[in-house]
Amino acid sequence: MLEIKNLHVKLEEEDKRILKGVDLSVEAGSVHAIMGPNGSGKSTLSYVLSGRDGYEVSEGSATLEGADLLGMEPEERAAAGLFLAFQYPVEIPGVGNMTFLRTAVNAQRKARGQDELSASDFLKQVRERAKELKIDAEMLKRSVNVGFSGGEKKRNEILQMAVLEPKMCILDETDSGLDVDAMKLVADGVNALRDAGRAFLVITHYQRLLDHIKPDVVHIMADGRIVKSGGPELALEVEHNGYGDILAEVE
Amino acid sequence: MALPQAKQTATEARIDALQLPEGGCTQAAREAALARLRQMGLPGRRDEYWKYTRPDTLVQPDAPEAAILDTGEAPVFDAFDRLRIVFVDGVFDAEASDDLQMEGVEIDRIHDICTRDIHWAKDLYGTLEARGQTPVPRPLAALNTAFARDGVAIRVTGRPSRPINLIYTHSDTASDAILHHVVRVESGAEATILENGPAASRFNKCMEIDIADTGSLHHVRAQGRDHERRAATHMFTRLGRESAYKSFTLTVNGVLTRNEQVVELTGDDAVAHVAGACVGDGDFHHDDTVFITHDAVNCESRQVFKKVLRNGATGVFQGKILVKEGAQKTDGYQISQSLLLDDDSQFLAKPELEIYADDVACSHGSTSGAIDETALFYLRARGIPEKEATDLLTLAFLAEAVEEVEDRDIAADIVARLEAWLSRHS
Numbered sequence: 001m002l003e004i005k006n007l008h009v010k011l012e013e014e015d016k017r018i019l020k021g022v023d024l025s026v027e028a029g030s031v032h033a034i035m036g037p038n039g040s041g042k043s044t045l046s047y048v049l050s051g052r053d054g055y056e057v058s059e060g061s062a063t064l065e066g067a068d069l070l071g072m073e074p075e076e077r078a079a080a081g082l083f084l085a086f087q088y089p090v091e092i093p094g095v096g097n098m099t100f101l102r103t104a105v106n107a108q109r110k111a112r113g114q115d116e117l118s119a120s121d122f123l124k125q126v127r128e129r130a131k132e133l134k135i136d137a138e139m140l141k142r143s144v145n146v147g148f149s150g151g152e153k154k155r156n157e158i159l160q161m162a163v164l165e166p167k168m169c170i171l172d173e174t175d176s177g178l179d180v181d182a183m184k185l186v187a188d189g190v191n192a193l194r195d196a197g198r199a200f201l202v203i204t205h206y207q208r209l210l211d212h213i214k215p216d217v218v219h220i221m222a223d224g225r226i227v228k229s230g231g232p233e234l235a236l237e238v239e240h241n242g243y244g245d246i247l248a249e250v251e
Numbered sequence: 252m253a254l255p256q257a258k259q260t261a262t263e264a265r266i267d268a269l270q271l272p273e274g275g276c277t278q279a280a281r282e283a284a285l286a287r288l289r290q291m292g293l294p295g296r297r298d299e300y301w302k303y304t305r306p307d308t309l310v311q312p313d314a315p316e317a318a319i320l321d322t323g324e325a326p327v328f329d330a331f332d333r334l335r336i337v338f339v340d341g342v343f344d345a346e347a348s349d350d351l352q353m354e355g356v357e358i359d360r361i362h363d364i365c366t367r368d369i370h371w372a373k374d375l376y377g378t379l380e381a382r383g384q385t386p387v388p389r390p391l392a393a394l395n396t397a398f399a400r401d402g403v404a405i406r407v408t409g410r411p412s413r414p415i416n417l418i419y420t421h422s423d424t425a426s427d428a429i430l431h432h433v434v435r436v437e438s439g440a441e442a443t444i445l446e447n448g449p450a451a452s453r454f455n456k457c458m459e460i461d462i463a464d465t466g467s468l469h470h471v472r473a474q475g476r477d478h479e480r481r482a483a484t485h486m487f488t489r490l491g492r493e494s495a496y497k498s499f500t501l502t503v504n505g506v507l508t509r510n511e512q513v514v515e516l517t518g519d520d521a522v523a524h525v526a527g528a529c530v531g532d533g534d535f536h537h538d539d540t541v542f543i544t545h546d547a548v549n550c551e552s553r554q555v556f557k558k559v560l561r562n563g564a565t566g567v568f569q570g571k572i573l574v575k576e577g578a579q580k581t582d583g584y585q586i587s588q589s590l591l592l593d594d595d596s597q598f599l600a601k602p603e604l605e606i607y608a609d610d611v612a613c614s615h616g617s618t619s620g621a622i623d624e625t626a627l628f629y630l631r632a633r634g635i636p637e638k639e640a641t642d643l644l645t646l647a648f649l650a651e652a653v654e655e656v657e658d659r660d661i662a663a664d665i666v667a668r669l670e671a672w673l674s675r676h677s
């Protein structure tokens with residue numbers, strides 16, 4: 001599904017290297033987790049994959065189902081099936097949450113040559129998904145993320161994911177700032193979407209989330225590289241011993 | 252004090268090109284306005300109040316030519332059931348207008364207020380304009396009072412079921428229209444006045460609005476999409492106790508528009524909101540000049556002006572809140588913002604507060620900025636193409652101003668116009 005090969009990324013504005021040769025292969029139907037200390041480049045990886053400005057790819061490649069991601073505009077990547085649940089969801093005063101969602105759904109459908117969703121089908125779908133995530137109607141009426149609590153913003157990201165039904169879902173610290181109940185809702189939301197045609201890349205600091213979303217593979221990222229990969233037990237190791245041992249071992 | 256020679260010459264040249272109409276009972280008001288005009292002179296480029304907007308083409312004796320725009324689309328407000336009063340190049344067109352009879356309102360042509368002996372209108376004509384000349388002179392308004400060729404007197408006595416729509420059509424490429432309306436809203440009465448249409452090549456319009464205690468007036472105006480015309484408009488509004496005035500103006504295109512709003516809150520617990528949203532491209536120049544005087548207790552005023560500028564367009568905002576001695580518990584709010592879609596466009600703002608009471612809450616802010624890149628990326632990351640995402644953010648920027656339109660259907664029509672304008676300009 002997602003193939004990243006020897007990806008090197010620096011900042012556009014200054015000569016700062018952030019990703020220093022990332023290799024990662026995520027198969028359809030699987031859940032991969034990336035853990036790693038603050039500043040190791042996890043968010044940068046997710047931004048570069050989704051096409052944010054300000055980064056320069058100096059080497060390497062990234063493809064989604066064989067298509068070159070790095071040559072596409074952000075909206076083309078989304079239409080191709082890539083989704084990023086932002087670590088810091090953006091507040092957009094004046095743009096209603098529903099308008100935003102409907103515009104996004106229809107833009108993606110148009111890009112794929114599909115007809116627009118009827119207003120009633122769209123409403124029905126959003127209401128169902130929102131209910132599962134315990135997002136009330138009032139929240140849907142407000143401006144995008146404006147006045148939302150930290151947890152509400154994260155649930156709103158998952159709602160967007162559920163409505164857009166992407167193939168490759170990247171979740172950047174969707175668990176941070178969530179209490180246990182909210183985390184459970186988010187995990188349920190993700191688990192409900194798991195299927196053979198879809199893959200997940202879950203970036204997290206904590207093992208907690210991985211208790212609810214069982215990963216197939218866990219990667220440890222440090223200083224712009226994936227330094228170790230393993231099964232779910234790797235996450236437990238980090239939880240108990242921190243990154244120190246693993247990093248020392250890699251050195 | 253004698254006027255500078257150049258100003259005097261320019262003023263006399265303009266006056267020479269005009270004829271004082273047979274004013275009947277408004278004759279005295281017209282002559283007084285002419286005397287005021289001669290005393291202050293027409294605006295010149297060195298005048299502080301015209302620092303950001305060149306008055307030359309508004310002042311010169313002949314109107315510059317302006318092409319007549321036929322967009323082929325339905326005019327704004329067309330979808331609403333309203334009483335239409337049509338002016339062609341600034342002259343009332345009875346044929347094109349509806350029957351002026353409507354329950355809750357009395358409408359007469361300015362020409363007829365003398366023959367019909369309509370006292371309130373005779374008394375109001377030129378009065379608020381004259382009051383509005385201090386502390387800042389507004390010579391184009393004095394010129395208007397003196398030389399206006401037409402206009403209507405609207406007296407709102409109840410709650411008319413339909414809005415009153417003043418429609419201005421443009422048929423002569425060199426037309427120079429001067430219209431003067433007077434509006435009186437009686438105690439407890441409430442009405443909506445809509446204005447739209449290209450009016451003339453050069454349009455000088457003045458409206459004096461006197462709102463009695465507990466009266467309410469809603470005003471929604473759409474200017475554009477004709478681009479070549481020039482317009483200088485004045486609205487002078489006086490509010491009594493517990494009365495309300497809400498005015499919103501949409502402007503799309505126009506090489507020169509200067510909209511002045513002069514509002515005086517003279518009765519306690521009154522509310523005045525003036526707002527505007529404009530979008531312009533290239534040699535678009537749009538100036539909102541607002542002066543709100545609080546002269547009573549516990550009044551609220553709100554100014555919300557938003558401008559979207561691109562390809563070198565210019566936006567101007569001069570807004571003042573004056574709180575007089577004794578006008579305690581004043582709640583004054585003013586925001587003026589521009590969204591600059593490129594580096595060539597500019598926004599010139601002069602927000603002012605002048606307060607002589609101690610128990611007041613006044614705030615003002617003015618900002619100028621580009622599209623929020625973070626928000627733009629967020630929208631694009633969800634699959635919304637860049638142009639569409641930019642338009643969404645642009646509409647969101649304008650939303651706070653459009654929200655000042657209380658009628659939901661009219662507000663929706665305005666949003667639709669803005670959407671259409673944005674989608675045409677890429």
Ligand SMILES: Nc1ncnc2c1ncn2[C@@H]1O[C@H](COP(=O)(O)OP(=O)(O)O)[C@@H](O)[C@H]1O
Nearest residue numbers: 011018036037038039040041042043044045054
């Ligand atoms: N736009 C940027 N400007 C400056 N430094 C940046 C920028 N983006 C990322 N960095 C730096 O790159 C490193 C990796 O950041 P990030 O990808 O956010 O790490 P993580 O998500 O793993 O905590 C950090 O040192 C961070 O300060």
Ligand SMILES: [Mg+2]
Nearest residue numbers: 042043087173
């Ligand atoms: Mg991060």
